[in-house]
Amino acid sequence: MKKHYELTIIGAGSAGFAAASLASKEPISIALIDKAEKLSGLCILKGCMPSKTFIESSNRYWEIRRANRFGLKVGSVSADMPSIQLRKKTLIEEFARYREEEILSLPVDFYRGSASFINPNELLIKEADSKERVISSKTFIIATGSLIDILPIDGLVQTGFLTSDSALELNQLPGSLTVLGGGPVGCEFAQFFSRLGCKTTIVQRSPRLLKSFDPEVSDCLKESFLSEGITVFSDTQIKAVTKEKGRKKVSFLHKGKKTEVFSEEIFYALGRKPNIEKLGLEKIGIDTSMQPLSINDKMQSSIPHIFIAGDASANFGIVHIAREEGEVAAKNALEILAGKSPTYVVSRRLAMEVVFTDPEVAMVGLLPSNRKVLCAKYMFRDHGKAIIEGKEEGFVKICADPSSGEILFGTIIGPHASELIHQLSQCMYFKGTVEDLVKMPFYHPTLSEIISYPAEEIFTTVREKKKKIL
Numbered sequence: 001m002k003k004h005y006e007l008t009i010i011g012a013g014s015a016g017f018a019a020a021s022l023a024s025k026e027p028i029s030i031a032l033i034d035k036a037e038k039l040s041g042l043c044i045l046k047g048c049m050p051s052k053t054f055i056e057s058s059n060r061y062w063e064i065r066r067a068n069r070f071g072l073k074v075g076s077v078s079a080d081m082p083s084i085q086l087r088k089k090t091l092i093e094e095f096a097r098y099r100e101e102e103i104l105s106l107p108v109d110f111y112r113g114s115a116s117f118i119n120p121n122e123l124l125i126k127e128a129d130s131k132e133r134v135i136s137s138k139t140f141i142i143a144t145g146s147l148i149d150i151l152p153i154d155g156l157v158q159t160g161f162l163t164s165d166s167a168l169e170l171n172q173l174p175g176s177l178t179v180l181g182g183g184p185v186g187c188e189f190a191q192f193f194s195r196l197g198c199k200t201t202i203v204q205r206s207p208r209l210l211k212s213f214d215p216e217v218s219d220c221l222k223e224s225f226l227s228e229g230i231t232v233f234s235d236t237q238i239k240a241v242t243k244e245k246g247r248k249k250v251s252f253l254h255k256g257k258k259t260e261v262f263s264e265e266i267f268y269a270l271g272r273k274p275n276i277e278k279l280g281l282e283k284i285g286i287d288t289s290m291q292p293l294s295i296n297d298k299m300q301s302s303i304p305h306i307f308i309a310g311d312a313s314a315n316f317g318i319v320h321i322a323r324e325e326g327e328v329a330a331k332n333a334l335e336i337l338a339g340k341s342p343t344y345v346v347s348r349r350l351a352m353e354v355v356f357t358d359p360e361v362a363m364v365g366l367l368p369s370n371r372k373v374l375c376a377k378y379m380f381r382d383h384g385k386a387i388i389e390g391k392e393e394g395f396v397k398i399c400a401d402p403s404s405g406e407i408l409f410g411t412i413i414g415p416h417a418s419e420l421i422h423q424l425s426q427c428m429y430f431k432g433t434v435e436d437l438v439k440m441p442f443y444h445p446t447l448s449e450i451i452s453y454p455a456e457e458i459f460t461t462v463r464e465k466k467k468k469i470l
Ligand SMILES: Cc1cc2nc3c(=O)[nH]c(=O)nc-3n(C[C@H](O)[C@H](O)[C@H](O)COP(=O)(O)OP(=O)(O)OC[C@H]3O[C@@H](n4cnc5c(N)ncnc54)[C@H](O)[C@@H]3O)c2cc1C
Pocket: 010, 011, 012, 013, 014, 015, 016, 033, 034, 035, 036, 039, 040, 041, 042, 043, 044, 046, 047, 048, 049, 051, 052, 113, 114, 115, 116, 143, 144, 145, 146, 164, 185, 275, 278, 279, 309, 310, 311, 312, 316, 317, 318, 319, 320, 322, 356
């Protein structure tokens, strides 16, 4: 007998799990579907958590080798990739086991299978044992995540390459590596490989690494990469990949000039795409050529009772945003089920992104474009605690409204940027001003204190301006 639900969620990763957790607190019937053999989603299995576990090892190796700066003598240190791999596997198995338990204990009907739309209210679920079933639902949330987007580069597939998925399974590192792409995946993995002794080259299309960040941040990161021996080719056009005498060759135009790089291995990091191809969306009238697929900030698709959240929507590729999108979609689905119009929206005011390179890179808020703002910057090399820690690269930059002093944007490149950025995001959450930051206590000596210096500079300017007006 065909089962009927009020809400059906396809995908139990970060977005789908957040949606299901929220909606299942209400007295409605819910189906949650995931096709994966191993549940818990990209972040835990092949994204944030395993990559950061790897990075933790390479950063510690790097620091130990530089311990003499702190008056410490250490004997010979070596990186043991099978042990690094084992630590990652052990941690990830535990994280995944815990999440799987959470998913399976939700008060929902869970189906392990691949879902596709038959019509805007019915889904076909193909289960692992090739059993097929049809369910119907009043509302849907598509949270099927993303896939690595393999572009048709001449010779790439024939030559072979690593991706973030396969690199996370390595037990042995290549001696040399060409990383295609200078986004978060490319930068984080390039430094991981390089710090463990692999000769690493990045080939990227845009003129800057991490192109969505402030140009000064990109320049600072590039300088840091160059100083530790990573070669960076920016402004390139990749032409072909081939194998020559046992080595892999990447041919590209660099600032218009033909260039070649040889290495033992290639790491492909040219982006991901929404995992929506097999959902039958075109069949039910959702145009997948237009992305993001969510046509509004309520996470609705062009069919109002079908929502799209997380990587599948192609808005961002960041976990806390996937979770927020899942929750907003769930709240709006509940409103539709209650006979109301959806009202919840995802706020992008505090959009935050972090990249776990060393120095770490972080930003929060919207980059000021044509809006008038006052910005101030303070360098870690002028900050006592950073000097003590031997972490002098980078800076904190804050931008605020010139009249009110409200903080609109902040970016940090430097030690613990991933943590420090939360001081700014929390202040911005409460629509805080530079004056608030100046008045807040900061313990001395801490890295956090650095936040107060650019705030103070802007505060002085805002105050002087106000005095002149009076
Ligand atoms: C290497 C790497 C490092 C990253 N590091 C970070 C980081 O440090 N911080 C950060 O914020 N983000 C990071 N990200 C991004 C982050 O992992 C993703 O944004 C996030 O996991 C997406 O969650 P999601 O719920 O949208 O998708 P997913 O977690 O991919 O979940 C989708 C689920 O849908 C299921 N599914 C798919 N199709 C179907 C179907 N037809 N039927 C049934 N089920 C289906 C899948 O099995 C899967 O379980 C990283 C990504 C990568 C690749």
